Amino acid sequence: MESTIKKVGFIGTGVMGSSMAKHLQAGGHELHLYTRTKEKAQPLLDLGMIWHDTPGELAAVCDAVFTIVGYPSDVENIYLGSEGLVASARQGTYLIDMTTSSPSLAIQIYEAAADKGLFALDAPVSGGDIGARNAALSIMVGGDEQVFEAVKPLLNLMGKNVLLQGGPGAGQHTKMVNQIAIASNMVGVCEALVYARSAGLNLENVLRSIETGAAGSWSLSNLAPRIVAGNFEPGFFVKHFIKDMGIALDAAEEMGIDLPGLALARKLYDTIAEAGLGDKGTHALYQYWK
Structure with missing residues (x-):
């Protein structure tokens, strides 16, 4: 299933996200970006990553989308907003939230995604800027095992300790x-x-x-x-x-x-x-x- 994931979206290019996106690109994937302040993403755009003006526009062209943003309210808006990821992604798209967020929200996103034929995982990380820079993050995943196995090659590009902890919400x-x-x-x-x-x-x-x-x-x-x-x-x-x-x-x-x-x-x-x-x-x- 790894070969089906070619175009990868990344939302949130802060202290950790920037390094994580670089690792995905180095792994041979075409990277698509969205962040609230485009100027902060410019160093990544200079590397050939592709900018989108909204999360929905990004989701519509990607096989998998990763998010690592600030707060649960940001996660909810990006995923469940009227023009968010769940509403805009193509059937079969993988949606992986790496933000530290609410377990109950992770379950809500999982259920909303499933209703649209999408595959959602909650996959928060630990290791900070050092772990992100060295592709040595600990990644804690909640969701379905088949979906986890499908995206694990991408997760392995960013972390060294990648484990499925259980069903939706277990990662959080x-x-x-x-x-x-x-x-x-x-x-x-x-x-x-x-x-x-x-x-x-x-x-x-x-x-x-x-x-x-x-x-x-x-x-x-x-x-x-x-x-x-x-x-x-x-x-x-x-x-x-x-x-x-x-x-x-x-x-x-x-x-x-x-x-x-x-x-x-x-x-x-x-x-x-x-x-x-x-x-x-x-x-x-x-x-x-x-």
Whole structure:
């Protein structure tokens, strides 16, 4: 089925999406683009990718369409709007949303797509700008196994850990698990560095000692050095992480479970966003203590 997917649409060319689109093009696919600000996509257009003025125009000519945008409201509009992907795509088109979004919305999109003879997957990712740039993302997929197998060769161009987690919505639920784990871990990483600095320790030496031990984590190895260097530019935006934590807390409430660690992390992130750090990277949480 891989050979039937020639023309690939990509919607959302931000910090991660730009690299992901390049990997798909390098894999031999004809790339079609849409993003709200055309100028931001110009470097990709210079590589020969094809621009469309609306998501619907893009969907009408593509065999598969990937999306990675900001918020569930964006996803809903792009997929379910009157001129969106579901309304405009040709029968048999694959629609893969890689945004971190609501599990219930993923199910709604799956059902709407199925009614039109389309194939939808929810496939959120983890790994940030580094994972996107290195084609090393973890991709968590929800949907039908046959559809997953059909698009897996494309997913493999963007990630190294690509797994089907279950039916529609399962990819989004898995991403919530990921974000819950990251949230409390990020609090711990920042508190540890605050403690180390207050104790007068050399932060680079501290990281060398602890990152290969029991305290080791992706955030400690990849984001703590940025904190030490004073570089708080985003690999993943604070404002988007707050959105993700809100989705997870809402889903937890629906399931009748209490997540106090996540609730605390959300409160801390809300504080730094209110201080004007919403467009910084998630490791900017360190600034809370400053």
